[in-house]
Amino acid sequence: MLVAVSGMSPMVGPPAVPRAGVAAAGPDVLLATKLHLPRPSAGFVPRPRLVQALGKGLARGRVCVCAPAGFGKTALLAEWVQSSRCPVAWLCLDAGDSDPARFWRYALAALDRARPGLAGQVGPLLGPPPPRSFEGLVTALINELAAKVGADEVALVLATLWGHDSDR
Numbered sequence: 345m346l347v348a349v350s351g352m353s354p355m356v357g358p359p360a361v362p363r364a365g366v367a368a369a370g371p372d373v374l375l376a377t378k379l380h381l382p383r384p385s386a387g388f389v390p391r392p393r394l395v396q397a398l399g400k401g402l403a404r405g406r407v408c409v410c411a412p413a414g415f416g417k418t419a420l421l422a423e424w425v426q427s428s429r430c431p432v433a434w435l436c437l438d439a440g441d442s443d444p445a446r447f448w449r450y451a452l453a454a455l456d457r458a459r460p461g462l463a464g465q466v467g468p469l470l471g472p473p474p475p476r477s478f479e480g481l482v483t484a485l486i487n488e489l490a491a492k493v494g495a496d497e498v499a500l501v502l503a504t505l506w507g508h509d510s511d512r
Contacts, residue, residue, distance in 0.1 A: 378436045379454050382422050382503075391420055398424045402499060418503045425501065431458035432499045445474040448481060451500070455485070458498045462488055 398420070401407040409417045418436075425432045433454035441447045448470060456463035465488050469481045489498060 374450060374453050378438075378450060379434060379457060380436075381425055381432075381434050382418060382436075384419060384422065388419060388423075390423060391416075394420055395424045395427055399428075421501050421503060425499075428499065430496045430499055432501060433458040434501045434503070436503045438504075444478055445470065448478055451502075452485070455489075455498060455500065459489065459492070 398407055398409075409421060411417050425434065433451075434457075435450055435454040437447075437450075441450060452463050452467055452470070462485075466481065466484050469475065469484055475481065
């Protein structure tokens, strides 16, 4: 699995994941816009050299894109996603996602968009009630992602917003 991170990476880990497009009630409701790739804003300047550098970095396993607010980290990652050949799971994080149960609920929903059916296989491990440890969930998730012989790797983009009022 490839991992791209914009800004600070959360050190967290989430209950049942509703399938994308399915309404849920209560605490299991997911904000769909957190899973959407942002559109380029007016005046967007393509950065092909940086997109190429991202691709090279991801070939080694992971990339952390770090810069001050407003420097275009998220726009760069979105540009890379649009040119990528591998399936991409996009998740825009906010301060509330520091809760492990919530983070994993969203991460699994994002990954399910890139690998449909994944949430159905792994989601039950999220509860209710939420597990005391998410180690079993992470192990099952890795096993499910690795089980598809010949399948493309999935890039998981975690774009952070907290602490950056102008950053998107």
